[in-house]
Amino acid sequence: MYRENYINSLRAEMVAMVEKNLTPVAKEYGYSDVPLESTIKWRPMVLILGNYSSGKSTLINEFLGADIQAIGQAPTDDSFTIITHDDSTDDNQEIHVTQERDGKFLLNDPDYPFEILKKHGQRFAAHFRLKKINSRFLKNLALIDTPGMLDSITERDRGYDYQEVIGDLAQLADLVLVLFDPHKAGTVRESHTSLRETITTRTFEDRVLFVLNRIDECASLSDLLQVYGTLCWNLSQITGRKDIPAILLTYSSRAAKNSTSHEKDRGFLYNLENQRQKLKNSVLDAPRYRLDNLATFVETHAERLDHFLEAILSYRKRLRRFRARFGMIGLIISIIAGTVAIFIGVSTGFLGGFYDTMAIGAGGVAACLCMVFWMLMPMKYFKSVFHRKYLKNIDRLIPLETQTRKDSWQAVRELAYKYLKKTNGRFSLRNVKQQYTTVHQVFVEGTREIRKALNELSNIKFDETTPGEEPAGPQINENPAQNQAPGHSSTPKSTS
C-alpha cells in the first residue's frame, strides 16, 4: 500500500509538473496540439502483441480470473481492446464486464489518452473498444489485447495501417509483451520493426518483454530448446544485437489440459512453472514502469523545449546586437551628413547670410533625415539579409557539441525555423526569457529530483506498509523554480 501510494503521488506530481510548466510552452509554439500530459495522465498500460493464436487472450483471461476475451485457434478477435478496472463497481462480485465503450467514444473522450489514434480513421475506430471489468488485478492498470498479425493479403484488407497503430499504442504503453508460440517462433519481424521505430533505444530494453508461450506444446525438452534457439536467432537478426534479450518461457496450464499436449513428455515444464508468475509480476509492476517512462517523457520534452527556446532566444539576442551595431553605424553616418550639411551651408552661403545657428539647425535636420532614411531603407535591407542568413543556417543558433543535443535539436529544428519565419523575429524577448527559465529548471532540476525519487522508490519493497499512516508521497515541486536546494530530499524514507 505504501509503495502504491508513493508511486501514485509521484506520478500525479510529475503530471502536474508537465501540465504547469511544459504544456503552456508546447501549445504556444505549436510543439504539441494537445496538452502534453494528455498521453500520460491515464493509468499505466500493458500492450500485448503477438501472432494470432499465440495465446494473448488466454493470458489476459488468466490474469483477470474470468473469460473476458474470446479465444480460439482461428483468428477470433480482430479488435484492439482496452481492458481496465471499473472503479465504480464492487470487486467482490463475480468478475464480469461492467461497461463497454466503442472506438468512436474512446477516440473523442479527452479523459482517455487515445485521441492521437484518431488519425487511423473509421475502419480502425470500428475495431477499437474498451471493456471495464471488476477484476482487482486491473486496479491501477489497463491491458491492451490486440488482433494478431495475419498473412499479408488479409493484412491489406484491414483498412488501416496495423503497423502504425501498433507503433502508436507502444508509445502510450509502459510495458509491451511480445508473445511467440512454438509453431511460429520468428514471424513477428514486422511488428518488431514498428516497435523499434517508435520506442527509443534508451527505453527499449526496459519496456519490451519477449515471451515464448504455449511451451507445453513442445514434444520434449530438446524440442523446446530447438524452438528457443530458433527464436533467439530470429530475435538477434531483427534486433541486430549479438546478446539475446531475456525471453520468458511459459504456458497456460488450463489451456494445456484441454489440448493434446498431455500425450507428450512434459517433465521439462516442472522447472519453468515459476515463469508464469514472473510474467504476472512484471505486468503488475507496470505502474513502476510508468514512472520510469514518465521520467523519460519529462526529460525528453523538457530538453527539446529547452533547446527550442534557447534557439529563438539566441536569435533575438543576435538581432539586438545587430540592430545596435547597425544603428550606431547609421548614427555616425547621419552625424557626418549633418556636419557636411553645416559645412556646405556656411561655406557656400546658400543659406543667404543667415546666422550660423540656422546652419547648425539645418545640419541637424539633415542628420535626422539621414537617420530616418537609414532606418527605413538600408537597415531594413540588412535586417532581412540577417534574417535570411540565420534561417538558412539555423543550426548556428545553438551549440551542438554532443549527440544528445543534436538529437533533441533535430526534433525541434523545423519548429524553430517555422516560428522565426512566421514572426520575422518579432516576439516578446521578456516572455521567451521567462519561459526559458522555467523550462530550463524543469530540464535540469526537475528531472534530477524525479530520478532521486525513483532511486528511493527502488529501496521500497513490494510488501511494505505503514499501518495507520498515510504516506506523504514524494515532493517534487510542481514549480521547479521553488524546488529545494539540491541534495535535500523530502521523499519519505522506507520505514522497515
Ligand SMILES: Nc1nc2c(ncn2[C@@H]2O[C@H](COP(=O)(O)OP(=O)(O)O)[C@@H](O)[C@H]2O)c(=O)[nH]1
Ligand atoms: N496448449 C496450449 N494452448 C494454448 C495456450 N495458450 C492458448 N492456447 C490455445 O490457443 C488458442 C488461441 O488462443 P488465444 O488466446 O485466442 O490466442 P490469441 O489469438 O493470441 O488471442 C486457443 O485455442 C487456446 O486455448 C497454451 O499455453 N497452451
Ligand SMILES: [Mg+2]
Ligand atoms: Mg485474441
